[in-house]
Amino acid sequence: MLHDKIMQLKKEKDAVILAHNYQLPEVQDVADYVGDSLGLSRQAAKTPHKTILFCGVHFMAETAAIICPDKKVLIPDLAAGCSLADSINVDQLRDWKQQHPGAITVGYVNTSAEVKSELDYCCTSSNAVNVVKAIPKDKDVLFLPDMFLGSYVAKMTGRKNMYIWAGECHVHAGIRSEDIHKLLDSNPNSELLVHPECSCTSQIMYDVAVGDYKNRQVQIMSTEGMMNYAKQSTGQNFVVATETGILYRMQQQNPEKNFIPASRGAICQYMKMITLDKVYSSLMEEKYEVRVPKQTADKARLAIDRMLAIN
Template sequence: MLKDEVLKLKKEKDIVILAHNYQVPEVQDVADFVGDSLGLSRQAAKVKQKTILFCGVHFMAETAAIVSPGKRVLIPDLEAGCSLSDSITIDQLRKWKKEHPDAITVGYVNTTAEIKSELDYCCTSSNAVNVVNAIPKEREILFLPDMFLGSYVSKITGRKNMQIWAGECHVHAGITPADIEKKLAELKNAEFVVHPECSCTTPMMYDIASGSYKNHQVQILSTEGMMKHVSKSDSQQFVVATETGILYRMRQQNPQKTFIPASENAECEYMKMITLDKVYRSLYDEKYEVKVAKKIADKARIAIERMLSIS
């Protein structure tokens, strides 16, 4: 059985497997750690193994390589990209910075290493509000690349001097307010957990900020925040607005609770490019290595470390 072969091979070669919450179930099943991109990068830095097989998209493997310069990072498919990461180029960022010479740049972790090397701060969906609040109120902020996360942060922090890049994740942008309305109307007792990258957050922003929406409890959370919340919550039924891959882990860890996707179509084609067969080939041939040039990695690490210091 392929699963057994993978488990045997990673042990023989002393390779640790990290898998993102959005990976297919059979890939999550062979991983040593499953989590969000930030949590997995932290694991990468901590593990004793010298080789990491990262089952996620390319920018995540790059981040792991940046925070673990002494380790080798492999990815099962080099084509596993990210529509959000692709929504800003290095030339566009440099031009934007020139237009706002005194601004502080804050970039979501869902960006390439090259983009990170041009940032003052990185942030994740779980600490974006805290990162922005840590910057003096009078300083202009350039926030990139996700416009929905940016709008959310701007509303919550009350910042009037925040410029937001018009990028989006094709999966989260596709979860519409209509999807949410329909699900919540059908499920009277469901709690609603939503990722701040979703386009559905914008029209509901003020209601959601107060913790409820049309008599439903609502939480805006990162993927790892969602995992923690659903296990602690007294609710028995949840509508989950993010990529559907996370439902597998939620159901595994909370078998007595019910999890319904806000949209069944919320699937990331890039995350799903990583298959168990590709994981096996990657282990067997020890390919494909993700490398970040030292000059870029050293600059990017500053922005990442600032992010890690703000919880």
């Protein structure tokens, strides 16, 4: 059985398998740790194993390679990219910085290593608000690349001097407020969990503020925040607005609760490119290694270390 062969290979190769919440269920099942970008970065930073097999998308494996220059970092499929990370390149960022001299640049972890090397701070959805709060109020902030997360952070921090790049994740951009309302109407006792990358986040915040959700619980949080909330809540039914891969782990951890995707079409084809066969081949042949040039990695590490230091 492939699952058992992978478990054996992990020991032989002294490898740890890290998997994102959006990975296929069978890939999550062979992972030593499943989580969001921040949690995966923290696990990579402290692993004693000599090889990290990263089941996620390319920028995540790059981040692990930057944090752990002494480790071998593998990704089972080099083509596993990210539409959000592709929405800005390093030349575009340099041009943007030139237009705003003295501004502090904050970049979502969903960016290439080259882009990270031009940042002052890296962040994830779980600590983006706190990262921006840590910046002096009189400093302009350039936030990239996700416009929906950026809009959410601007609202939560009350910043008026924040400029936001017009990038988006194609999966989260397709989750619409009106679809969520219909689902909640047909599941009246459900709580709503929303990822701040969703295009509907600002509308939902407005709807909550004007009372459209009445007394219903609405939580806007990272995927790991959703996981923790679902475990702790006394609620039984949840509408979940993010990529559908998270539902597998949610259901595993809370078998007595019900989880409904806000959009059944919210599937990231890049996350689903990694299969159990590819995980096995990657471990067996020690392919494909992700390397970041030392000069780029050294510059990017500063922004990532700042991210890891802020809860």
